[in-house]
Amino acid sequence: MAIAYKNITTLVDSTGDITVYTCPxxxxxxxxxxxxxxxxxxxxxxxxxxxxxSASVTATLQKISLGTLAQTSLAGPFVLEASDVLILNCDTASKIFAVASILEVS
Structure with a gap:
């Protein structure tokens, strides 16, 4: 069993659903x-x-209204299986910076 810790860092560069991370x-x-x-x-x-x-379902975790120069954190844990996807959807492009702390077990 292999374990890897990762930080996924991204700028959400467009509106609509943007894939931030896909579980290998x-x-x-x-x-x-x-x-x-x-x-x-x-x-x-x-x-x-x-x-x-596996269920072909996308669930919204919550709606966040993030003010000017503000930050917030969503506390997990959120468990993903192979091919599951973390998505961010923003109403303004290229203004939200995201960092996800992830543990991969294979």
Whole structure:
């Protein structure tokens, strides 16, 4: 059994559903937390989502209204199986920075 700790860092560069992380095949991942920072001069609405590929369902974790230069964290754990996906959906492009702390077990 192999264990790897990862930080996935991204700028959500467009509106709509953006894939931040896909759990590799033959792997399970535990997302410890997701940190979000708004670099914009206005409030941005963010919908963090997880797609369960085995059930073909995407669930919205919550709706976040993140104010100017504000930050927030979503505390996990969120468990992903092979091919499951972490998604961020923002109403403004290129203003939300995200860091997800992930443990991969394969």
């Amino acid at each position: 095949s033959v792997t399970q991942s535990i997302i410890k937390n997701i940190n979000l920072y708004n670099s914009h001069s206005g409030t941005i609405v963010i919908f963090p989502k997880i797609t369960d590929s």
